[in-house]
Amino acid sequence: MINAEAINKMSKTVRLILGDQLNSNHSWFKTTDDSVTYVMMEIRSETDYAKHHIQKVVGFFAAMQAFYFDLKAKKHQLIYMYLNDEDNLQSFDRNIKSLISKHKFTHFEYQLPDEFRVDEVLKELCKSSEISSSVIDSEHFFTSRNELEHFFEGKKTFVMENFYRMLRKKHDVLMEGDQPLTGKWNYDSENRKKLPKNHKPTPPLVFSNDVSKVLEQINTTDIKTIGNIDAVNFVWPINRAQSLQLLDFFLAECLHLFGSFQDAMTPNEWSLYHSRLSFSMNLKMISPQEVIDKAMKEWESRPNEIEYNQLEGFVRQIIGWREYMRGIYWLKMPEYSSMNFFNNQEKLPDWFWTGNTKMNCLKDAINQSLNFAYAHHIQRLMITGNFALLAGIDPDEIDAWYLGIYIDAIEWVEITNTRGMSQFADGGIVGTKPYVSSAAYIDKMSHYCGSCFYKKELKTGGKSCPFNSLYWNFYDKNEGKLAKNPRIGMMYNVWRKMKPEAKVALLEQADYYLKKINEL
Incomplete structure (x- = not known):
């Protein structure tokens, strides 16, 4: 008869830790067990599914490496696959299969992923694997998935x-x-x-993390990234201690x-x-x-x-x-990722990638995003998102930009905010109305308008704020889909009462700006 201790010694478990599962308080880590090996991996399937901000890629890898060394110091058994390791097959499933074969693991475990695409990969891996497998909660959220x-x-x-x-x-x-x-x-x-x-x-608390080695590793590849980085003064927290320090700073200041x-x-x-x-x-x-x-x-x-x-x-x-x-x-999901309520098809303006626009609000929000991989929720919703919706940009384009440019953008939180709250592409599942505005709201909440090339008070003409004419163009274009929405009926009342010549002037101005969108 084999006792429990003998079974434990015979069993060899491999546990996958994803790059967004750096939870040192997870029940997995409460005890050390030589029969359990944890694996972490930097892989191209994660760097390449979107064109990410360089700070996002570096931030993830630096935090993962810090977590690895923390677990190692606590005597856990670990395998860490660096991006350029020769035996790195660059995907979760291929690497896990290779490790099972190489190390004769008899059981595979993972925590519930937060992204649908990763969830599908790991479920398929378990189906096709010859060893047993199990999944555990990530023990992070207040709610279950369902x-x-x-x-x-x-x-x-x-x-x-x-x-x-x-x-x-x-x-x-x-x-x-x-x-x-x-x-x-x-x-x-x-x-x-x-x-x-x-x-x-x-003044914000920023860190001076030296992540130059991580950056050097990425620079040896053909990974496409956006944005800027100071690799010897990386401002974001890369471990739990720094994260708690940032929390304490926020609470105090x-x-x-x-x-x-x-x-x-x-x-x-x-x-x-x-x-x-x-x-x-x-x-x-x-x-x-x-x-x-x-x-x-x-x-x-x-x-x-x-x-x-x-x-x-x-x-x-x-x-x-x-x-x-x-x-x-x-x-x-997955239907959510293809919703396009307004059937918007336009391309993102070139200056979304450079910040080179004469519109102060967009210049500031985009340049800030390129420099810090960050913008707060109103900059995302009522500046970049607002403009994109008014301009009829394809939600796929918007998703790719938001998912790539922000350090905190993981699909589960990005796509619902972008395709739902910001672009109303879900037709009202998340938001009760489209979040669009003219220059008046932007001026009410910011100090952008006073020194802008465009004039907030002008609705037409060469120096009129593009948000003004695009705002009314949006409502005119989408009247068939929005007129019965009780939260915006007032806007249609205003639109209908405008003089015909005023309407024509606004729509002509909007058409001109949309045709010249890359020059705004």
């Missing part, structure tokens, strides 16, 4: 606010019994302030004004009061639970300095939008 689907079962619409309130109750976040603290669920209406003209935001100015924009200020924790959270170096717990403790310790609306706005982004977007992703 929790949103079950919550909205039988419903025609998926209202984020309802999901958010359910999660607040379920996880006892900012609750008093079954009621919200303060008696109010949502303080979004108080979180839309423009930055005062002479207000100087807190930024939380007290986060809510008020979360939608504000101003030139040459790339961070403002935002946490910039999305990269760390999306790689699972820190968890949403600990982020929220620490934020609540900070608020409790400084009640006279941090107003409740600042905290609630931050909590809503994490337990609300982040979990909601993931739920929509797993409910609607």
